[in-house]
Amino acid sequence: MPPPFRRWLFTRAWELPATAYYRSADEPAGAAFIPTYEQLVAATRREADDYLAAKAAELRNRGVAKLRTATLQGDAADKILELAGQTPDCLIALCTHGRSGLTRWVLGSVTEKIVQQSRSPMLIIRAR
Incomplete structure (x- = not known):
């Protein structure tokens, strides 16, 4: 039986939200706050x-x-796979949202991508 995991690395990968901002020529200056790229990142x-x-x-x-x-900027599945590849003898624990159908097709499945591509053992938990 393998030894218990002694160290934990808890991560969250993030990307900027895909939101479009526009401003009407009729709006007075300062009517709407439009954050800069740096403000969105922060x-x-x-x-x-x-x-x-x-x-x-x-x-x-x-x-x-x-x-x-560790917070990781980028695609969640790619970043988790990259980190697991750099961390020998790790266990990947994931929480799945259980999406299916059109929502899964549009948004994809981080868990599915990791299950298909990782060589590390995994613990998959359904979200509450």
């Missing part, structure tokens, strides 16, 4: 960091002492 990274910090605190409260966090 807000998205902060959201990912805050999420990880909260989840890490929960795990530490449950006795997981050796835990680090």
Whole structure:
């Protein structure tokens, strides 16, 4: 039986939301706040960091002492596969949203891509 995992790396991959902004010529200046690219990046990274910090605190409260966090910018499946490839003897634990049909076709499945391409053992949990 393999030894238990002693270290935990809790990650969240993020990409900028695909949102288009436009401004009507009839709008007065300052009528709508349109964030810059840098502001969008900072807000998205902060959201990912805050999420990880909260989840890490929960795990530490449950006795997981050796835990680090990392936010990764890019496609979630690609970033997780890249990190797993650099981390020998890792277990990939994923939460799946259970999408199907058109939604899955449009959005894709991070879990499915990782299951198909990873050589690491995995733990797949259905989201509540």
